Amino acid sequence: MKTLTCQDLGAPTCTHEYKANTYEELMAQMHEHVAADPVHEPERQAMAAATPEQLAEWDAKWRATFAAKPDEAPAQPAPTPAAPSPVPAEPVAPPEAVAPSAATTATEAITPPPAPPAA
Numbered sequence: 001m002k003t004l005t006c007q008d009l010g011a012p013t014c015t016h017e018y019k020a021n022t023y024e025e026l027m028a029q030m031h032e033h034v035a036a037d038p039v040h041e042p043e044r045q046a047m048a049a050a051t052p053e054q055l056a057e058w059d060a061k062w063r064a065t066f067a068a069k070p071d072e073a074p075a076q077p078a079p080t081p082a083a084p085s086p087v088p089a090e091p092v093a094p095p096e097a098v099a100p101s102a103a104t105t106a107t108e109a110i111t112p113p114p115a116p117p118a119a
């Protein structure tokens with residue numbers, strides 16, 4: 001993803017931003033924008049009157065401008081507001097406080113001797 005402005009592409013004053021992954025995307029956006037924005041009437045006339053050589057020259061210049069732009073991080077899906085999560089994270093429960101030897105100690109109590117046989 002690269003960001004260029006109309007000024008990058010040679011328009012004197014327009015700061016319209018293009019965000020494109022490829023040069024083809026940039027050109028599609030530029031043609032759409034230049035066709036729609038009245039500020040680009042001079043460019044429209046220039047492009048309509050341009051010779052194939054001039055068009056190729058501009059194409060090469062724009063291509064180099066696009067290539068020279070640093071690639072940015074891919075576009076985020078949507079800026080999510082930094083709202084706290086509705087479900088708070090469960091606190092980690094402490095391990096059961098049971099001594100592992102307590103149960104076995106209890107069963108090892110000394111058993112009383114058998115009762116003497118009845119006489």
Ligand SMILES: [Zn+2]
Nearest residue numbers: 006011014016
């Ligand atoms: Zn523009």
